[in-house]
Amino acid sequence: xxxxxxxxxxELDRSDxxxxxxxxxxxxxxxxxxxxxxxxxxxELIVDAQKKKVRYAVVDIDDKELKIDHKxxxxxxxxxxxxxxxxxxxxxxxxxxxLRSLPEYDKANLDPxxxxxxxxxxxxxxxxxxxxxxxxxxxxxxxxxxxxxxxHRLHEAKSKQESEYDKGLKLWERRSEGGVLPGKESGRxxxxxxxxxxxxxxxxxxxxxxxxSAYEQRKGGGLGRENYNRGxxxxxxxxxxxx
Numbered sequence: 001x002x003x004x005x006x007x008x009x010x011e012l013d014r015s016d017x018x019x020x021x022x023x024x025x026x027x028x029x030x031x032x033x034x035x036x037x038x039x040x041x042x043x044e045l046i047v048d049a050q051k052k053k054v055r056y057a058v059v060d061i062d063d064k065e066l067k068i069d070h071k072x073x074x075x076x077x078x079x080x081x082x083x084x085x086x087x088x089x090x091x092x093x094x095x096x097x098x099l100r101s102l103p104e105y106d107k108a109n110l111d112p113x114x115x116x117x118x119x120x121x122x123x124x125x126x127x128x129x130x131x132x133x134x135x136x137x138x139x140x141x142x143x144x145x146x147x148x149x150x151x152h153r154l155h156e157a158k159s160k161q162e163s164e165y166d167k168g169l170k171l172w173e174r175r176s177e178g179g180v181l182p183g184k185e186s187g188r189x190x191x192x193x194x195x196x197x198x199x200x201x202x203x204x205x206x207x208x209x210x211x212x213s214a215y216e217q218r219k220g221g222g223l224g225r226e227n228y229n230r231g232x233x234x235x236x237x238x239x240x241x242x243x
Contacts (some may be wrong), residue, residue: 009055009110012045013204017052020170024082026089026149028211031059031080034092038065039099042089043072043208046110048139052171054146055139056118057089058105066096072105074118076143084152098122119143 012018012027019025031039044058056074063070081090101121103114112134124143142148 007110008048008050009046010049011058011107011204012047012054013207015047015049016174017047017049017171018174020172023170024087025211026057026080026082028208028214029087029089031057031075031089031091032083033094034090038062039091039094040065041212045077046074047171051139052173053139053144054171055144061099066099068096068100073099073102074105074114076118076122078141078143078145078148079122080149081151082149082153 026042027044029042031042033039040059040061042057043060045054046056046058047053048055054077057077057080058072059075060072061068061070075091075094079091079094081092082088083090098121103117106114112132115134115138122143124141
């Protein structure tokens with residue numbers, strides 16, 4: 001039985017959390033370096049269930065673009081930035097050598113050893129000199145500062161009623177400690193038809209494909225960035241296959 005939802009680090013799709021209404025869900029978006037070269041795609045986000053924060057992006061490396069073996073890797077969320085104009089995720093300074101050296105993503109091994117090995121690849125050697133569980137100081141580093149994700153889009157905060165656009169990815173909890181949150185016909189309470197059971201792998205991959213399809217439609221002008229930003233939360237969820 002998959003017990004991921006009981007772990008501290010969890011895949012967002014398998015957790016009791018969702019992205020806050022109106023915030024961009026970067027799953028499915030292209031990942032590029034600061035030269036505009038495509039590295040891969042954001043397949044999933046890894047959340048810290050205790051702190052209700054996003055810690056990593058799962059990047060599916062595009063082996064057609066890069067001369068390395070296909071694999072999925074974890075990138076600390078603070079290393080990622082949203083492109084100013086396009087719905088792309090930019091990771092400045094990420095090299096092919098980094099991608100080769102990063103451990104392959106294994107959802108069964110989201111443990112402190114894995115996190116330290118990732119930081120070691122990016123040169124944070126002091127993080128791997130420790131042993132045992134991680135303390136909160138481990139995340140007091142720019143690698144995990146999710147404010148970085150939005151720093152090129154702070155101008156968009158002016159159009160929001162609440163100026164929290166520059167404070168990183170926000171999560172809301174879909175379930176209370178005692179069970180499923182009460183829902184309505186639309187909105188947060190019914191954003192998933194599977195609130196009462198774990199999502200299986202086939203269903204999760206279907207969500208990934210639907211997100212990718214919706215992303216490509218936007219990039220190709222099907223919806224358009226302006227219309228996408230103005231669209232309702234329910235419309236975006238429907239396009240992503242979550243309803």
